[in-house]
Amino acid sequence: MLTEKQIRALKPREKDYVISDGRSARGEGVLVIKVRPNGTKEFYFQRHVAGKKKLTKLGTWPTLSLTAARDCSRGEKEVRASDGAFQDVLDAYITKLKGEGAASASDVEWSFRHYVSEPFPDLVKRPASLLGPGDIRDILVRMIEAGITTYCNRLRSQLHAAFQMALEQEFNPRSYQKKVLRFGLQSNPVASVPVQSDWEQPGDRALSTEELATLWQMLPEFLSLTTSELLKFLIAAGGQRPEQLLATERRNYLKDHLIMRSNKGVEGERSLHVVPYNKLMRQSLKVMDEISESSVFPFEGKVVGASLHTNSLSRAVTKLYGRHADKFNGPFTLRDLRRTCKTLMGVAGLNKELKDRIQGHAFGDVSSKHYDRYDYFKEKQRGLQRWAAWLQSNVVSAKLE
Known part of the structure; x- marks a missing residue:
């Protein structure tokens, strides 16, 4: 001694x-x-x-x-360092999401690679049990220094979920013996890192009818063909969640509708969301079929066999506004387009319940959650046809000054 x-x-x-x-x-x-x-x-x-x-x-x-x-x-x-590294926790969580068919799996995988594994190659090799709140803080600090705000909170949430999964694996008596890889975690290192609440204010930006018409008619000229048709399809479909749509393979695009998997809810509760086609949606799909009828995803990105990434689509929308700010009443993002569709579908005469069903919102009342198994397909189909007719008259064929 x-x-x-x-x-x-x-x-x-x-x-x-x-x-x-x-x-x-x-x-x-x-x-x-x-x-x-x-x-x-x-x-x-x-x-x-x-x-x-x-x-x-x-x-x-x-x-x-x-x-x-x-x-x-x-x-x-008191901290037992097990073989499981930080990277193993990230990989295991992504595998879990993919196994559940979560639409967010590809986004989380990109996020972990882009903001954690590539910038911190030594950190991800460390045993997960030796990571502390300071290590998580340093990851987020790097993002903040790069000017990233809201997505900083998204990554924090993703990391928290990954470590929570590893903790449950460690202490669930039914699954513990089945897992060869052990992490030795005693607590979640992300829990002590606060959410930046001022970056989580709900948005209220919705494009006017004239702004949406300007955007629609600019698309073929100012963005790539795939990006343009994807944005048209999202708008024509009533403002679907881009990450869910882009995670949907061609085999789920059926004759008169497509089937997406909602990534809302926990394991076992992620539900299927059926979206009937309307005329404008079919037009966009026809254009993409002319590019390729055999690709795994209708809206394929630069990588063969992989869908266009949500972040690429988001950046394209932001850059489009930046180059043509004088044509709009203020900044807008990809997320604002979903709010725009929800607002303007009301102008087109669709009621709130139908708009919610078209956009795949969950209904939390007891009757809807446990007893109502009606699919509302015909109602959604009529609603989207009415929406397409309104878009054709007020957006697609609008005469701009």
Whole structure:
């Protein structure tokens, strides 16, 4: 066992060297002090994970005393570092979403890769059990420094869900024995990182009829053909959720309707959302069929076999406004188009319940949730046909000044 006197007497050498504070039980880890060539003496907690030595810095002597370092060491011993790395948690969560058919799976996968795995390659290799709130904070700080606001909260939510899944795997007595990979988590490191609530104010931007007509008639000229037809289809379909539509494969586009899977709700509760076609929707699908009738997704992106990504669509809309701001009454985003459709469908004569059903909103009352199994297909079909007729007269064929 080390003493303060022995630590004080340790002399620097040409290279770093480490002195251990005695022994501990196998697998528990041990307190060590590292002496730098410049004379700095640092306390570390050392453990072996998957055959490799892992060091966690506790502090610098004498600012951190030997007694305090031992207290910190005892706290570290309570954390069992398992083989499961941070990247394994991310991968397992994505696999879970894909297995459930969640429409958000591709977005979450892109988000983890773009904001976590690629910018922090060393961090994702660390055992998940050794991550703390500070590590999550640093990931989000990088996004904030890049000017990303609302999506910062989205990533926080995705990471929280991933770690929550890993925790449930760790403590669910029915599934624990079935899992070979263990994470050793005791808590969710994301829970202590606050949501930036001022970035979560509900939006209220909806385009006017004239603005929607301007946007529609600009599409073929100012955006790619696939992006233009996708935006037309989304609008003609009453403002469907882009991430759900883009996750829907061609095989789910049937003769007179398409079937999407709602990503709302927890495992086992994600429901199918049926959207009947109208004339304008069929026109867009016909254009995409002329490009390819065999692609996995009707609205295929640059990568063969992969759908256009929601983030690419969102950026296209934002850039389109930026280049032609003088033609609109103010900024708008992809998300605002769903609100625009909801608002203007009311102008076209559709009632609130029908608009909600067309957009796939969940009905939380007991009757709807547990007893009503009617599909409302004919009602939605008539509603979307009425919406298409209104769009044709007021948007598609509108004469702009």
